[in-house]
Amino acid sequence: MALKTIEWVPDGARRRVPGRVRLVDQTKLPEELVYLETKDVRELWTAIRELKVRGAPAIGVAAAMGVALAAQASSASDTPGLLKAVVKGASYLAGSRPTAVNLFNMLERMKKVAAGLAGLPPDRFREALAKEAQAIRDEDAAMCRAIGRHGLTLLRDGFTVLTHCNAGGLATAEYGTALAPVYLARERGWKVRVFADETRPLLQGARLTAWELMQAGVDVTLICDNMAASVMAAGKIDAVLVGADRIAANGDTANKIGTYSLAVLAAAHEIPLYVLAPTTTFDPAIPDGRHIPIEHRPAEEVTEGMGRRTAPRGVKVHSPAFDVTPASLVRAIVCERGIARPPYTKSLAGLLKSGASAGPVARKRRAAS
Ligand code: MRU
Numbered sequence: 001m002a003l004k005t006i007e008w009v010p011d012g013a014r015r016r017v018p019g020r021v022r023l024v025d026q027t028k029l030p031e032e033l034v035y036l037e038t039k040d041v042r043e044l045w046t047a048i049r050e051l052k053v054r055g056a057p058a059i060g061v062a063a064a065m066g067v068a069l070a071a072q073a074s075s076a077s078d079t080p081g082l083l084k085a086v087v088k089g090a091s092y093l094a095g096s097r098p099t100a101v102n103l104f105n106m107l108e109r110m111k112k113v114a115a116g117l118a119g120l121p122p123d124r125f126r127e128a129l130a131k132e133a134q135a136i137r138d139e140d141a142a143m144c145r146a147i148g149r150h151g152l153t154l155l156r157d158g159f160t161v162l163t164h165c166n167a168g169g170l171a172t173a174e175y176g177t178a179l180a181p182v183y184l185a186r187e188r189g190w191k192v193r194v195f196a197d198e199t200r201p202l203l204q205g206a207r208l209t210a211w212e213l214m215q216a217g218v219d220v221t222l223i224c225d226n227m228a229a230s231v232m233a234a235g236k237i238d239a240v241l242v243g244a245d246r247i248a249a250n251g252d253t254a255n256k257i258g259t260y261s262l263a264v265l266a267a268a269h270e271i272p273l274y275v276l277a278p279t280t281t282f283d284p285a286i287p288d289g290r291h292i293p294i295e296h297r298p299a300e301e302v303t304e305g306m307g308r309r310t311a312p313r314g315v316k317v318h319s320p321a322f323d324v325t326p327a328s329l330v331r332a333i334v335c336e337r338g339i340a341r342p343p344y345t346k347s348l349a350g351l352l353k354s355g356a357s358a359g360p361v362a363r364k365r366r367a368a369s
Pocket of ligand 1: 051054056057100164165166167168171172176177178242243245255256257321
């Protein structure tokens with residue numbers, strides 16, 4: 001997908017700073033393709049909180065760019081002052097959303113890089129952080145391509161998959177995680193069909209997944225969330241592909257609310273459910289899904305999510321944004337380094353050991369344990 005979900009745009013041609021963050025405002029899709037451009041950390045925080053930029057990997061990229069903005073906005077004239085601005089900006093951005101571990105991993109990475117820049121002239125310091133944030137974006141795009149290659153080995157020409165929420169190009173730097181094998185299959189000339197859950201309450205499946213697949217010319221059919229069982233029972237689905245916001249050491253996976261129900265349905269119909277996510281979404285410091293912080297969203301997203309009131313005023317609302325799918329319901333976890341199979345405690349740890357980009361939070365915690 002050619003669309004750039006999020007990028008750092010330098011003001012001038014020669015240097016990376018001063019610059020600004022440019023992102024697709026996903027709250028406006030599918031009606032309008034509008035970009036938000038900002039140099040303001042607070043505006044970026046709001047963009048993350050309000051899901052203008054969303055999806056775990058894209059949130060991680062946004063957070064990294066936010067730290068670069070914080071350094072840029074600081075008037076400090078030495079590195080201790082700039083470092084202070086970086087730490088303050090990172091801790092502010094950490095409060096935007098709690099579940100996707102990519103956000104915390106990327107903030108830690110930016111702080112670590114900043115700490116290593118002591119003694120640089122202020123402009124070089126700011127420039128190095130903008131460069132690091134762009135490297136994070138580019139690495140994310142490369143990880144998605146690799147996830148597509150590994151994921152495709154689980155599928156065959158002519159496959160039909162069911163997906164939930166949006167784990168496509170819009171949720172990442174580009175290309176997506178759960179949708180990466182779909183795009184790769186298309187590039188290889190395979191026949192591929194996708195059923196997309198609309199994904200209440202905020203309709204990421206209807207607004208974003210259906211939109212981006214149609215833009216790419218992929219055969220996509222939209223269903224309401226409560227139709228998944230019937231399409232499975234009708235034998236229409238070969239596999240369920242979903243993304244993740246955080247994967248615990250034992251493979252328990254937090255993803256958009258409704259993923260767990262889909263996993264139960266898939267198991268009942270003996271359909272494999274695969275989780276596709278980069279290692280930046282792994283949290284090996286968390287033994288299992290009970291330790292994953294689950295974001296709760298405002299009641300209005302349920303009662304007036306479609307622009308008009310659809311529930312009585314004053315009704316009690318329960319609105320977790322994510323649920324945890326137990327590892328026992330996940331057939332395999334696909335990341336950029338390969339495919340993990342149960343038992344996940346062993347296979348995920350093996351994949352993390354096989355490379356150096358496990359995410360600094362994870363690495364730091366591992367080192368401390
Ligand atoms: O609330 P959102 O839209 O940020 O939730 C996104 C999801 O749950 C995605 O499935 C997940 O982040 C993986 S994106 C590759």
